[in-house]
Amino acid sequence: FIITLLLQIHIMADLLPVHHPITQQVQSLYRLGQGCYNDYNHQQALAYYSQALQQIGIAPNVTMTLQLIKCDIYQDIATICIRQYELIKASRFACKVQGLALQLQDQIRFAQSLDIQGDIKKLQGKDKQALNDYMNSLEIKLYVINDENLHVANSYHKIANIYMIQGKYDGAFPMYEKTLRIRQQKFGDNHPDVAISYQKMAYFYYKQSKHNIAHVLCQKALKIDLKILGDQHPVVAHLYYNLGQIEFGKNKYDDALHWYQKSLEIKLKTYGDYHPHIANLYGDIGHTYSRQGKYEQAQSMHHKSLKVRLHVLGNNHLDVITSYQNIATVYHHQQQYDQSIAMNKKAKRLLDQQLGHDPSKMATLYDSMAKSYTELHCYKIAYKLRKRSRKILYRQYKDINMDQKDIYRCIKSQDVMKYFPLIANTIGGDWTKFVVVSDLTIDINIIRSENHLLYDQAMKVLHIWYTKNAPSVGIHQLLNIFQQMGRADISIRIIDSLDKKKHYFRTCLIL
16 A cells, blocks of 8 residues: 555656645645634635635646645535534535545545544434444554554544543543543643643543542643633633533532633634534533522523524434423422423423433433422322333343342432431441542531531531532432442441332342
């Protein structure tokens, strides 16, 4: 392959020298386009790329050099389309890249075309298909070049992103570490690509609720990007967004809103009113208002998010379903239970149409509706919905040959707070270990000074933990914390307290 490629380069170079005026003009236009591309000045970048393609079109002989530039321009245009969420157009240019790469017998550029297709599928919510494209791309790259190459690092990065979406954190982190190591070797410590690696590792720690580590890494990335890109660059805006998420995780809601608003201001200038990034920000601002008890503002933001998602994604996308669920949750907090149920039913109808969706999403919907029906005193309906939820989760974990007692640990319970008195009576002074293991950022001395009894201190900490993690809280999380604390006795007491008539999995437990 390499010999063939070198022969092609030699033969075609004789047809039109590199220093030919057309070749030089095309290279100049391409460099100008790349500068605008890196600055997210998409309109100007496309103008330069269009001129370059026109010059290639009128060249008397299209050399290997011009063909490679043409292929790279198609790649950049495809990426611009992805940034602007013009996925059909992006797919068309990805096919052009792939066709030209095959014609040139350029395996690296062919692999990059697979990366672009994976990026498109990722945005479409087709995570498994995206991962398949990324894996195929990596296989080609490793066959052609060594595993310390930047192209390989980019593949590790993309694969890790999918693992994060799928919740496979143990698989994601080593990939991020490899990516960072390669980029540092090639660029040193002060480069935007290195900053991106810090950012992704920060997100990993954020998902692990290790907010202090996440904050340090995010600030490292921000320092690099502010110095190189300036404070109005979209990459910086995304770091502001990440800092908002971290502050939200630390229950610092005013700080979270500060970072979200800074991010929103830049992203509106870059992407306009209708873009998935804008919808995500509206949704996160809505969550923050909800935590502050500002339900009217929260509802307004979630409806804005829904409007954008319907416009950009259509009504058959998982993010649209998420918006309906978010609106339903706020209605429930506002004690508007009928409206909450109606929104969840809309979400369910859309989820029914999704092929290959995560079954736990349907289980969460059933649980959410069960809560609202319980408040309306429709206990039979609520019980049936909870039972459906448990059946779904049981099948999900049974399919991967999980042990019966571990199945239970993965089943969420919306009534987790009813176990708090039992825990507070049992945990004693170990509530301080609970604070450390669950990564709560609270002052232990303040808890002690405000609550004189161990029971009251434990109850205060448990309610802080619940507020921080709601609505994604459950018995399985408590059991995991107690296991890390070395307090299996508390887990056993919780399980022994279960009402056999109301808990579907009680008979499945093997202790």
